[in-house]
Amino acid sequence: MNIFVKTLRGLKGLLSGMGLTFGYFARPSKVITQQYPENRNTLKLPERSQARIDLIKNAETGRYNCIACGLCVKACPNNSIELTKFKDPETKKFRPEKFVYHFERCLVCGLCVEACKFDALRMTSEFETAAWSPDDLVEILNKDDPWAHDDKSDIGQQTAPDKNEQTASPARDTDRQEHTGAEEKTIQPKDRSPK
Numbered sequence: 001m002n003i004f005v006k007t008l009r010g011l012k013g014l015l016s017g018m019g020l021t022f023g024y025f026a027r028p029s030k031v032i033t034q035q036y037p038e039n040r041n042t043l044k045l046p047e048r049s050q051a052r053i054d055l056i057k058n059a060e061t062g063r064y065n066c067i068a069c070g071l072c073v074k075a076c077p078n079n080s081i082e083l084t085k086f087k088d089p090e091t092k093k094f095r096p097e098k099f100v101y102h103f104e105r106c107l108v109c110g111l112c113v114e115a116c117k118f119d120a121l122r123m124t125s126e127f128e129t130a131a132w133s134p135d136d137l138v139e140i141l142n143k144d145d146p147w148a149h150d151d152k153s154d155i156g157q158q159t160a161p162d163k164n165e166q167t168a169s170p171a172r173d174t175d176r177q178e179h180t181g182a183e184e185k186t187i188q189p190k191d192r193s194p195k
C-alpha cells in the first residue's frame with residue numbers, strides 16, 4: 001500500500017472522529033457523560049442501575065413483604081445477609097426479627113433479589129454510600145419494625161455460624177416478645193469455606 005492511500009485513510013479516520021466530536025458539541029443533549037457531582041440535583045441514573053439492596057414494604061399493610069424464608073441468605077455468595085426470624089402469632093407467618101445487610105461484603109450481584117420469590121427484596125440505585133468504617137456499612141433493613149431497633153452490637157454471627165447461637169440480645173428478645181409474643185430462629189448461610 002503506497003503512502004498516498006495510507007494518508008487518505010488516516011485523514012478519513014481523523015475527519016470521522018472530529019465529525020463525532022463536533023456533532024456532540026452542536027447537540028449537547030446527546031452527550032452521555034454526566035458532570036457529577038456538579039449535576040447532583042439533576043442526575044439521571046439508568047433504570048437498570050443497581051447499587052445496594054433494600055426490603056420492600058406492602059403499601060396497604062405497611063409491613064415488609066419478607067417472610068424470612070432465608071432463600072436470599074442461602075443465595076448470597078458472600079454471606080452479606082444475616083437473618084433471624086419469628087412466628088407472628090397474629091398472622092401465623094414468619095417475619096424477619098432482624099434483617100441485617102452487610103454492605104461492606106456485598107458484591108451487588110443481585111442474586112438475593114433473584115432468589116426472593118415474595119417480591120420482598122429489590123436493588124436500589126442509591127450509590128452515595130461512602131463511609132469511614134466498614135462497620136458503618138452494616139444496616140438493619142427492617143430497623144423501623146418496633147422490635148428490630150438500630151442496635152448493631154450483636155451483629156456478626158455469620159462469620160462464625162453456630163447452630164445453637166441466637167443473634168438477638170435478651171433485651172431485644174423481651175422487646176420483640178412484647179410486640180409479638182413469639183420466639184425467634186436464626187437462619188444460617190451456606191457454608192462456603194474450602195473443604
Ligand code: SF4
Pocket residue numbers: 053075076077078079080081105106107108109110111112113
Ligand atoms: S447483591 Fe449479591 S452479594 Fe449483595 S447481598 Fe445480594 S446476593 Fe449477597
Ligand code: SF4
Pocket residue numbers: 065066067068069070071072073083115116117118119120121
Ligand atoms: S428471600 Fe425474600 S422473603 Fe425470603 S428471607 Fe429473603 S427477602 Fe425475605
